[in-house]
Amino acid sequence: MKPKTMFEKIWESHVVHEEPGKPSLIYIDRHLVHEVTSPQAFESLRLSGRKVRRPELTFATMDHNVPTTLRSLPIADPISAQQIETLRTNCREFGVTLFDLDSPEQGIVHVIGPELGVTLPGVTLVCGDSHTSTHGAFGALAFGIGTSEVEHVLATQCLLQERPKTFLIEVRGQRPYGVGAKDIILSIIGQIGTGGGSGSVIEYAGDTIRALSVEERMTVCNMSIEGGARAGMIAPDEKTFAYLRGLKYAPKDFDAVVARWKNLPSDLEAVFDRKLEINAATLTPQVTWGTNPGQVVAVDSRVPNPADFADPNERKSAERALEYMGLKAGTRISDVSVERVFIGSCTNARIEDLRGAAQFVRGKKVSSKVHAMVVPGSQPVKKKAEEEGLDRIFKEAGFDWRESGCSMCLGMNPDILKPGERCASTSNRNFEGRQGKGGRTHLVSPIMAAAAAIEGRFVDVRQYRSN
Amino acid sequence: MEPFQKLKGIVTLLDLPNVDTDQIIPKQFLKRIERTGFGQYLFYDWRLLDGHDLNPDFEMNQQRYRGARILVTRANFGCGSSREHAPWSLEDYGFRCIIAPSFADIFYNNCFKNGMLPVRLQEGQVEEIFQRVRRSPGYELAVDLVDQTLKSDDGLVLRFQVDGFRRHCLLNGLDDIGLTLQYEEKISEFERRAAR
Secondary structure, three states, rough: OOOOHHHHHHOOOOOOOOOOOEEEEEEEEEEEEOOOHHHHHHHHHOOOOOOOOHHHEEEEEEEOOOOOOOOOOOOOOOOHHHHHHHHHHHHHHOOOOOEEEOOOEEEEOOOOOOOOOOOOOEEEEEOOOHHHHHHHHHEEEEOOOHHHHHHHHHHHHHEEEOOOOEEEEEEEEEEEOOHHHHHHHHHHHHHHHHOEEEEEEEEEHHHHHOOOOHHHHHHHHHHHEEEEEEEOOOOOHHHHHHHHHHOOOOOOOHHHHHHHHOOOOOOOOOOOOEEEEEHHOOOOOOEEOOOOOOEEEOOOOHHHOHHHHHHHHHHHHHHHHHHHHHHOOOOOOOHHHEEEEEEEEOOOHHHHHHHHHHHOOOOOOOOOOEEEEHHHHHHHHHHHHHHHHHHHHHHHHOOOOOOOOHHOOOOOOOOOOOOOOOEEEEEOOOOOOOOOOOOOOEEEHHHHHHHHHHHHHOOOOOOOOOO | OOOEEEEEEEEEEEOOOOHHHHHHOOOHHHHOOOOOOOOHHHHHHEEOOOEEEEEOOOOHHOOHOOOOOEEEOOOOOOOOOOOOOHHHHHHOOOEEEEEEEEEEEEHHHHHHHHOEEEEOOOOHHHHHHHHHHHHHHHHHHHEEEEOOOOEEOOOOOEOOOOOHHHHHHHHHHOOHHHHHHOOHHHHHHHHHHHHO
């Protein structure tokens, strides 16, 4: 039998209908829904008299818009409140399970899917959100879709899809101290560019990836979209199975299912359309300097000079980015100071992220020039962190400790930067105005963000190794 | 969905690569639950000063581009978020065709669901259009999806390719859900198989 990639195995087992010259009709096993990209889809269903075909495979929560302050208070912004109320009404009317604001399971959709065991190896999973690639960390084929496609999945439980290309990124070698999963993926995006993965599903492999925890793998897969890829995925293994066992929606015949999941990894001789190898030993903590995630350098280097870019469009883009970011070419990254620190988002707001940052922060104080906040990815993450006393460590150091949601990753709720404010952020996008109009975002790992909060500027966390 | 067959219109320029969907439509406008009325928020932070006056430094705002139906831009247009509000705002503002060397996947896909045609050309061809547009105010292109060509009165003729199925749906304004429901039997059969 022809050797297959993991992507091919999942894709082929989900084809409902295929004919030459047309996209394939593939079946969708799990559909996650949130308040921002779903109202128009539900409204169209209503107008055309259609139903949700498989409400039991559809799971909703509110995350993008929600305040991270006290949940008992009403939502101040009436338009946000209406969007949230609309999701409630739609879920009730169409019979969709909702993890509402007061639910102990509420959180960022890409954090709660895995926590609940909704995300499983071998499934196809979609959501009207580009960071759906996160779920690929379990060996699922997971990708973001637009609102028209949300409606399509609600109505038919299928999607018409062109078959993407396959792209293998192998990361090998010992990852140095201070280099996290975030640094791995930022380095990859720096190398391939923000459009480098277009049309492809990336499989991350190699001993460095295997050595990552399940949560670290989610960080890597999460930012696949920042490299332009359709999806990112990592083969499931014992760590994956251990993570999933016993979760609310995990299969009841778990061992039998695990035996099937073990067939998912790409065959040894499987052929990929493209391959890239990364040597983990050479990786460094990363900091973005520009206005897209591919504009990234090592913390111990300098802001690049636009004149050094060969491509005229990239040069122009770099010039504009430096102007927006208020940075001069040649400035040491470690001389760049910050006023805000945000630890949160679907990239880096899981318990291990918070543990890593808390360990760094313990016994220290946030710089008097910095306003720092921690926004746990979900209510279960928040609860666990509080059980472990992480909230006290953060609060004693001077961090704000908030309720769960997307928060300042995109600033749809009240958590935004003021014009000109500079932020070390564990989120995934440093686009102009992403965290608030005129705000300047630098993407970093959780421990780099924690260090920036303490020092009031970017610091190379590798220097703390001896301590 | 409104079919797209032919379109002749003024061309406007956005001379930047990697234009992300946060620039096309910023997050504060994603709270609305309607599908229409997003055009006023298009390129909000670039096009407008403090939310109302036109920014004179934003090329698209020049009088010569008034009423443009075609947007020509650089590589990787529409990267970032999956928000379909991006094509909704472009369409509502008046654009029905976007020309670039490349597009982000989700954005590209979302365009077709809204009766908009994204056209991929080579970098050099896009550069050629940029130069011609800058030379002649009111420059127009005729986009023909039937024979997949772009033509102008000054003799420019460029061919482009759109995948056959997408082209068919756009030419006829076909609704995907309707097409998929023709395979209802196959979907049910798949579900029966999966349940075993």
